[in-house]
Amino acid sequence: MTKRDPGASYIDSFNAGSPIAGFGVAKVLESANPKFKQGDLVWGRTAWEEYSTITATDSLFKIHNTDVPLSYYTGILGMPGMTAYAGFYEVCSPKKGETVYVSAASGAVGQLVGQFAKLSGCYVVGSAGTKEKVDLLKKKFGFDGAFNYKEEPDLDAALKRFFPEGIDIYFENVGGKMLDAVLPNMRVHGRIAVCGMISQYNLEQPEGVHNLMYLVIKQVRMEGFLVFDYYHLYGKFLEMVLPAIKEGKITYVEDVVEGLESAPAALIGLFAGRNVGKQVVLVSRE
Amino acid sequence: MTKRDPGASYIDSFNAGSPIAGFGVAKVLESANPKFKQGDLVWGRTAWEEYSTITATDSLFKIHNTDVPLSYYTGILGMPGMTAYAGFYEVCSPKKGETVYVSAASGAVGQLVGQFAKLSGCYVVGSAGTKEKVDLLKKKFGFDGAFNYKEEPDLDAALKRFFPEGIDIYFENVGGKMLDAVLPNMRVHGRIAVCGMISQYNLEQPEGVHNLMYLVIKQVRMEGFLVFDYYHLYGKFLEMVLPAIKEGKITYVEDVVEGLESAPAALIGLFAGRNVGKQVVLVSRE
Numbered sequence: 001m002t003k004r005d006p007g008a009s010y011i012d013s014f015n016a017g018s019p020i021a022g023f024g025v026a027k028v029l030e031s032a033n034p035k036f037k038q039g040d041l042v043w044g045r046t047a048w049e050e051y052s053t054i055t056a057t058d059s060l061f062k063i064h065n066t067d068v069p070l071s072y073y074t075g076i077l078g079m080p081g082m083t084a085y086a087g088f089y090e091v092c093s094p095k096k097g098e099t100v101y102v103s104a105a106s107g108a109v110g111q112l113v114g115q116f117a118k119l120s121g122c123y124v125v126g127s128a129g130t131k132e133k134v135d136l137l138k139k140k141f142g143f144d145g146a147f148n149y150k151e152e153p154d155l156d157a158a159l160k161r162f163f164p165e166g167i168d169i170y171f172e173n174v175g176g177k178m179l180d181a182v183l184p185n186m187r188v189h190g191r192i193a194v195c196g197m198i199s200q201y202n203l204e205q206p207e208g209v210h211n212l213m214y215l216v217i218k219q220v221r222m223e224g225f226l227v228f229d230y231y232h233l234y235g236k237f238l239e240m241v242l243p244a245i246k247e248g249k250i251t252y253v254e255d256v257v258e259g260l261e262s263a264p265a266a267l268i269g270l271f272a273g274r275n276v277g278k279q280v281v282l283v284s285r286e
Numbered sequence: 287m288t289k290r291d292p293g294a295s296y297i298d299s300f301n302a303g304s305p306i307a308g309f310g311v312a313k314v315l316e317s318a319n320p321k322f323k324q325g326d327l328v329w330g331r332t333a334w335e336e337y338s339t340i341t342a343t344d345s346l347f348k349i350h351n352t353d354v355p356l357s358y359y360t361g362i363l364g365m366p367g368m369t370a371y372a373g374f375y376e377v378c379s380p381k382k383g384e385t386v387y388v389s390a391a392s393g394a395v396g397q398l399v400g401q402f403a404k405l406s407g408c409y410v411v412g413s414a415g416t417k418e419k420v421d422l423l424k425k426k427f428g429f430d431g432a433f434n435y436k437e438e439p440d441l442d443a444a445l446k447r448f449f450p451e452g453i454d455i456y457f458e459n460v461g462g463k464m465l466d467a468v469l470p471n472m473r474v475h476g477r478i479a480v481c482g483m484i485s486q487y488n489l490e491q492p493e494g495v496h497n498l499m500y501l502v503i504k505q506v507r508m509e510g511f512l513v514f515d516y517y518h519l520y521g522k523f524l525e526m527v528l529p530a531i532k533e534g535k536i537t538y539v540e541d542v543v544e545g546l547e548s549a550p551a552a553l554i555g556l557f558a559g560r561n562v563g564k565q566v567v568l569v570s571r572e
Contacts, residue, residue: 206496209494210491222509224503225502
């Protein structure tokens with residue numbers, strides 16, 4: 001039995017169809033598993049509730065570092081952080097000086113991919129859907145460039161403006177028309193990490209992507225991934241990201257709503273792009 | 287200066303827009319390059335003509351083994367053979383017991399991919415567009431199954447019939463609707479080598495592909511490739527494939543038309559699926 005501790009149920013965009021699932025931070029109240037004892041702080045797959053019985057303890061991680069906000073374990077230090085890390089470093093194999101494009105770049109994953117790209121010596125541009133988010137990308141997260149895709153009548157032209165010599169790495173969160181605009185702008189031997197396709201989830205029929213022939217023309221590798229395949233790298237990830245947070249080399253923005261009753265509206269807001277930064281639901285304070 | 291020798295100008299499907307390009311076998315008549323001398327047999331990028339001046343000698347390979355039909359160097363021992371080898375072994379990393387699907391399976395590349403898959407202990411099914419080709423796949427090339435995609439009203443159902451547990455490796459030659467049917471049938475950690483998308487080349491607007499979200503759901507890697515990146519493996523490839531041909535472990539079928547004047551019709555025939563096996567144009571005998 002666990003009690004939610006500084007709140008933060010992760011709104012799991014991969015599982016929008018199963019509303020009780022989510023990622024959260026919790027305190028162990030009672031445990032029959034020797035790996036966890038009363039008082040331990042954990043993060044992992046929980047549910048949208050104040051008290052949970054968790055049987056799938058394989059996907060619970062014990063929290064050892066508490067000198068950062070605990071809500072970070074629903075984001076930068078949890079599943080979205082590992083997603084950004086695995087997708088960028090493991091799937092995309094970035095090299096210094098390469099050009100990186102991130103869509104949905106102000107979200108929990110995108111904001112980290114952009115900052116990892118800068119730490120790796122890459123040139124990085126992100127897109128988002130409001131002026132506020134675009135400002136955040138440039139002023140807070142250190143992206144080299146950012147644009148509001150809703151104000152670009154021609155996505156291809158926008159990409160050519162920011163990437164006159166093409167894109168080496170595309171971190172794909174969006175799908176549909178955006179992917180179609182990106183494909184002809186990829187450079188030879190480019191890589192596309194497919195993390196999600198949020199623009200497509202609520203369509204009856206997903207949009208067609210017409211430019212896949214560029215995978216051959218530009219010899220591009222496009223790879224879908226799920227973070228669960230990479231959890232064995234969690235220790236290595238923390239070793240990199242914890243010092244970077246403490247030294248201020250990585251910034252993190254959360255959009256916190258209070259109370260479990262605010263969760264459904266916050267979830268719907270994700271699909272309308274209303275959140276700025278990682279969407280967190282604060283269920284209860286200690 | 288080279289003269290075409292047992293003929294065989296390769297009709298290069300990647301370069302259908304530049305009609306004078308092609309792959310052929312030729313004899314050197316005169317050479318200013320110390321790597322080649324009069325009388326050498328070579329294969330590589332030539333042109334649709336009887337005599338050629340070839341300046342791009344980097345893409346010419348000297349022929350050392352002449353105890354196989356020389357026309358094989360336009361196919362199984364040349365660019366298409368290396369394409370099948372690189373795409374299957376290098377891009378798809380096959381493992382024994384995996385399931386493999388090949389579209390346009392009776393073509394120069396597909397027929398070899400299927401046979402490589404069998405040599406690697408895989409289960410392999412191919413599709414083609416006529417009964418004659420489907421028979422060839424099953425009876426001559428040893429595919430475990432084959433179907434005529436034109437006679438399948440529901441491609442998804444056809445794939446489920448042959449792959450009830452899904453597809454580990456898809457060797458993509460076709461694109462469009464076929465790719466859309468394949469994506470939901472991929473297994474977790476499946477690989478798609480994108481060699482070509484012949485169904486799309488002559489469309490004004492390529493068909494849209496709607497099921498790319500399965501790249502994430504099934505954690506699939508989809509990779510476009512061009513054979514030129516893999517030519518450094520040519521020696522290794524010959525070591526494997528020459529003995530296999532001589533021992534009868536690999537079969538090869540060509541569709542030979544005679545005379546350079548037959549080349550345009552043969553090229554058009556490729557797009558209508560009229561060729562059976564590798565399309566070769568015999569320009570001249572010794």
